[in-house]
Amino acid sequence: MSKSADHATRTPRLIAQGVLWLVLYILLIMLPVALLLLPPRPQGSGFWYDFSLALGFAATTMMGVQFALTARFHHATAPYGIDIVYSFHRHLAVVGTILVLAHPIILIVINPALLHLLQPRHVPSHMLAGIGSIVCLLALVASSLWRKQLRLHYDGWRIAHAVLAVAAVGLALLHIEGVSYYIGEPRKHALWLVLVGSWLLLVLRTRLVKPWLLSRWPYRVVAVERDAPEVWTLTLEPDGHRGIEFEAGQFAWLTLAGSPFAMHEHPFSIASSPVAAPRLQFTIKELGDFTRTIGNTPVGAIAYVDGPYGAFSMDRYPEAPGYVLIAGGIGIVPMVSMLRALADRGDQRPLWLIGANSRLERVALRDVVSTLALRLNLRVIPVLEEPPANWQGEVGYLTADVLNRCLPAQRDRLEYFVCGPTPMIHLVEHGLYSLGVPMARFHTELFDLV
Amino acid sequence: MRNRLARWLAWLTGALIVLLAALFAFIQNR
Numbered sequence: 423m424s425k426s427a428d429h430a431t432r433t434p435r436l437i438a439q440g441v442l443w444l445v446l447y448i449l450l451i452m453l454p455v456a457l458l459l460l461p462p463r464p465q466g467s468g469f470w471y472d473f474s475l476a477l478g479f480a481a482t483t484m485m486g487v488q489f490a491l492t493a494r495f496h497h498a499t500a501p502y503g504i505d506i507v508y509s510f511h512r513h514l515a516v517v518g519t520i521l522v523l524a525h526p527i528i529l530i531v532i533n534p535a536l537l538h539l540l541q542p543r544h545v546p547s548h549m550l551a552g553i554g555s556i557v558c559l560l561a562l563v564a565s566s567l568w569r570k571q572l573r574l575h576y577d578g579w580r581i582a583h584a585v586l587a588v589a590a591v592g593l594a595l596l597h598i599e600g601v602s603y604y605i606g607e608p609r610k611h612a613l614w615l616v617l618v619g620s621w622l623l624l625v626l627r628t629r630l631v632k633p634w635l636l637s638r639w640p641y642r643v644v645a646v647e648r649d650a651p652e653v654w655t656l657t658l659e660p661d662g663h664r665g666i667e668f669e670a671g672q673f674a675w676l677t678l679a680g681s682p683f684a685m686h687e688h689p690f691s692i693a694s695s696p697v698a699a700p701r702l703q704f705t706i707k708e709l710g711d712f713t714r715t716i717g718n719t720p721v722g723a724i725a726y727v728d729g730p731y732g733a734f735s736m737d738r739y740p741e742a743p744g745y746v747l748i749a750g751g752i753g754i755v756p757m758v759s760m761l762r763a764l765a766d767r768g769d770q771r772p773l774w775l776i777g778a779n780s781r782l783e784r785v786a787l788r789d790v791v792s793t794l795a796l797r798l799n800l801r802v803i804p805v806l807e808e809p810p811a812n813w814q815g816e817v818g819y820l821t822a823d824v825l826n827r828c829l830p831a832q833r834d835r836l837e838y839f840v841c842g843p844t845p846m847i848h849l850v851e852h853g854l855y856s857l858g859v860p861m862a863r864f865h866t867e868l869f870d871l872v
Numbered sequence: 873m874r875n876r877l878a879r880w881l882a883w884l885t886g887a888l889i890v891l892l893a894a895l896f897a898f899i900q901n902r
Contacts, residue, residue, distance in 0.1 A: 444881075447885075451888075452892055455889075458896055459896055468901060473893050484889070509875050510878040513878055514882045514886075520886070521886060521890070851873065864873060
């Protein structure tokens with residue numbers, strides 16, 4: 423198949439795959455309630471009682487299937503981009519928690535005498551498991567939604583997240599086993615155990631099999647260079663294997679100075695060109711506890727790369743007449759990967775790079791972009807919040823007015839890639855919308871989800 | 873936009889589950 427024919431069939435194929443995975447997900451979620459409906463069924467216990475019970479089953483399943491959403495399956499996440507799968511995981515956790523809470527609340531409303539079961543002397547062990555599951559779930563959701571406000575260290579939060587998730591689902595399963603009313607029948611019980619077993623396999627895959635596979639494909643740090651204040655570029659080469667192939671703009675989880683089993687990995691956009699693979703470059707800004715140590719990484723250190731992931735790539739829109747790359751701060755990194763790839767291919771389509779930063783001296787990869795501009799049909803437009811005294815360029819935030827001045831008149835067929843802090847993405851989205859850019863041409867990469 | 877879609881899809885999934893649970897309770901008690 424020729425390259426253009428391949429591209430022509432790729433988008434519909436990705437959409438079809440996306441729909442297929444979504445349908446599969448919804449079927450998986452519905453499976454346990456369908457299981458309850460299978461004959462023979464025990465006698466009904468009243469509409470609200472059974473409604474509450476089915477909610478409990480379905481919400482537990484939602485939580486169990488969450489393990490699939492974070493298992494980083496390449497085929498299942500490729501159509502959407504894994505950032506959005508994680509975002510879906512986060513929203514589902516909120517919805518699932520409401521459904522989980524609805525289960526005991528409905529039961530207590532229809533039968534307030536059940537509150538007596540909550541007194542320590544009377545609590546049967548399976549009820550205790552149910553209460554424990556809810557406590558773990560609430561801790562899980564609160565620590566994820568408000569990690570920064572609670573000042574939880576990212577690495578510690580990740581370990582707590584994994585433990586609490588398994589505890590919340592495990593205790594919910596013990597609760598269901600203890601009640602054992604609707605899955606008491608042996609065949610139903612067996613089917614339920616198969617379903618639960620699949621979640622256990624997912625946990626084992628994520629926590630044991632995947633790290634073991636990663637440990638067999640180590641990388642070596644071959645260079646550590648300072649790019650701008652608090653910005654470092656790491657260059658990695660595969661150690662004894664062929665490395666990964668990626669699309670420009672994608673990202674990977676990077677583990678430095680530690681075992682892949684230790685869960686000390688962090689997601690970073692790849693800065694290098696796919697043409698330069700298997701050599702990989704990551705340009706990283708000091709933003710947190712881990713990234714503040716990046717500059718101290720010794721040359722020769724072992725690293726592990728889990729990737730590539732993400733749908734943020736111009737290669738997904740190969741027919742575009744041109745690309746507009748809008749970056750805030752370190753959001754420049756995936757843009758540079760795309761520019762490098764286009765330069766390596768000799769692509770001369772018109773490109774616009776709008777880079778928003780606080781100050782000129784803090785602009786990351788400035789020299790790299792200047793060099794790339796010589797090889798590309800690229801217009802670079804820096805926008806500064808605090809410009810130097812003799813600054814002639816754009817000033818302030820990426821408002822519709824600024825974008826209007828930067829973009830060409832024929833702007834509705836270009837593809838727009840936006841990466842940066844969430845408020846900037848929202849501002850640009852509103853700006854482009856007001857300028858008549860079709861939202862289907864607006865592509866973002868979500869990071870900083872927790 | 874994708875994030876909004878993910879949020880709507882999550883709430884839609886929740887609504888679907890509520891409907892399914894109600895259907896189960898209805899069948900069980902008719």
